[in-house]
Amino acid sequence: MSQTKHSVNHPFKRFLFLCLGLIIMAFGVAFSIQAALGTSPISSVPYVTSAISGLSVGTTTIIMNFIFILIQIAILRREYDWFQLLQLPAAILFGVMIDVAKICIQGITASNYFEQWVLCAVGIFLIAFGVSVEVMAHLVTTAGEGIVLAICQKLPIRFGNMKVIFDATLVCIAVILSFLFLGHLDGVREGTIAAALFVGLITKQTNKLTNLIERTCLQ
Numbered sequence: 001m002s003q004t005k006h007s008v009n010h011p012f013k014r015f016l017f018l019c020l021g022l023i024i025m026a027f028g029v030a031f032s033i034q035a036a037l038g039t040s041p042i043s044s045v046p047y048v049t050s051a052i053s054g055l056s057v058g059t060t061t062i063i064m065n066f067i068f069i070l071i072q073i074a075i076l077r078r079e080y081d082w083f084q085l086l087q088l089p090a091a092i093l094f095g096v097m098i099d100v101a102k103i104c105i106q107g108i109t110a111s112n113y114f115e116q117w118v119l120c121a122v123g124i125f126l127i128a129f130g131v132s133v134e135v136m137a138h139l140v141t142t143a144g145e146g147i148v149l150a151i152c153q154k155l156p157i158r159f160g161n162m163k164v165i166f167d168a169t170l171v172c173i174a175v176i177l178s179f180l181f182l183g184h185l186d187g188v189r190e191g192t193i194a195a196a197l198f199v200g201l202i203t204k205q206t207n208k209l210t211n212l213i214e215r216t217c218l219q
Helices: 011-035 041-053 057-079 082-104 113-136 143-154 159-182 190-217
Strands: none
Touching: 011 041, 011 057, 011 082, 011 113, 011 190, 041 057, 041 159, 041 190, 057 082, 057 143, 082 143, 113 190, 143 159, 159 190
């Protein structure tokens, strides 16, 4: 997980695009929460631990990402690229913006199941587009992706396969915590499955737009 060569070109613009991507993703998470059909896999644990602890989802997201960074360091040890510690301020921005986004859209509510799916679809699209913008910046990975990359660096497993395993593990943890501490399933529903299926597919399409923006603005 070394600093990419792209980051030396237009570093300030890349930093701005990284922040923009994280903000867009944060609004995607907020819309997913507002839809009440289950959050995305990566947000399932923060959502459930928020319900358990009374902390905001943004705060539990920051805590989870900090744990992810520690896990990366434990896995890679001397091979860890300390530039990736920039994942921490990125995680703080992401967590804070989730709470801000929830406040901004709190007036947008769904009165029926169809409208819930509309909000869920908006959330999935924003998460996917935010991922594309964040990747376009070529600065740091998110802490969750960092764990997957660290494991792939140590084990002979493809990133895509490990990402599926990682997301499924997070959902299972969220389900277990939900039943143990809340007594019912919370934060994991059909919207979680939809996010798992469609975020990656939509990202492949939005990457075409962000690649064009990168060629125009960052090269």
